[in-house]
Amino acid sequence: MLRICTAIVLAFMPVSGIADIMGVVHVIDADTLDVGGIRIRLHAIDAPEQDQNCTTEHGVAFGCGAWATDQVVARFAGQYAKCSATDIDKYGRTVATCDVGGVDVGSEIVSLGWAFAYRRYGMDYDLDEVAAAAADRGLHGFHVQSPAQFRATRAxxxxxxxxxxxxxxxxxxxxxxxxxxxxxxxxxxxxxxxxxxxxxxxxxxxxxxxxxxxxx
Structure with missing residues (x-):
């Protein structure tokens, strides 16, 4: 019941008036979390979809979407987060930046190559991605279709x-x-x-x- 009431409040309040969201992290995928019972779409990052495949330099396909999710689970699941809302997306999810133990979750995920900077929605993590790409970290070591293009093609x-x-x-x-x-x-x-x-x-x-x- 509390979750339903909270969702109703979020739907009708201006984003600037939403209080910080705090709670234990449950990872949905590499760019989506549940925090305190609220579905959070991390601001300005974009990760491969759960069913998305990537290809190694030797031409071997593997489930990079599921892999990226597993990395985020290992790093952040079960920890306490404080998130600040920036928007509500078209699916009704709260778009937010989140902090776990003084670490910007979005920055960490992009820096380690588990997701990409979503520059369409902000340049916050542009330099994090540049550094990850230069070091071939995570997804940057593989052939990856951009998640946005993957979604458009699947649609x-x-x-x-x-x-x-x-x-x-x-x-x-x-x-x-x-x-x-x-x-x-x-x-x-x-x-x-x-x-x-x-x-x-x-x-x-x-x-x-x-x-x-x-x-x-």
């Missing part, structure tokens, strides 16, 4: 929600056709679930559902 139905089910079942004037990664039209093909298009986890599954393989 167009080009990135699967389940990384294990990457085959695209597309419906066109040529019928129900599935595309596998590496084929000519795979990247440009988007999946619109409302039209009956879907993702498949295997060629066998796609064929059993009535889709045929793309010729190229």
């Amino acid at each position: 167009k139905g080009r990135i699967p929600l389940d990384p294990n089910c990457r085959i695209k079942g597309n419906i066109s004037k040529h019928g129900q056709i599935f595309h596998v990664p590496g084929q000519e039209f795979y990247e440009r093909t988007g999946i619109n679930l409302s039209r009956g298009e879907r993702w498949f986890c295997s060629n066998t599954e796609a064929r059993a559902a009535g889709w045929r393989a793309a010729r190229r």
Whole structure:
């Protein structure tokens, strides 16, 4: 009940009037925390999405979004934080800077290469990212699509929600056709679930559902 009341107050109060938020840190992902029962989106940083993959210099893919979250969990989970609100985002989350034991959480995360400076919303951590990139710390040692670009591509139905089910079942004037990664039209093909298009986890599954393989 207290959490509901607090959320209602935050929704109708101007940001400048929000008191500091204090409490134990529960990590949601590398740029999102729960502090004192309030969902916090850390100001001016952007981390890979939980299901986002990156690639090593040898071409090996790994779940860098989950990895970044694990680093933040190990560093900050269970500690006491004091956060100062700067805004409310479109999802109703409180945007804030947070301090744990005298450490700026956003600065620490960016400095260690677990997230990037989100310059669109502030230059607070620009130099932290520059230093991390120069030292190849964390994500800077891998090939990483920017989280913002990843979200935009996924929104167009080009990135699967389940990384294990990457085959695209597309419906066109040529019928129900599935595309596998590496084929000519795979990247440009988007999946619109409302039209009956879907993702498949295997060629066998796609064929059993009535889709045929793309010729190229």
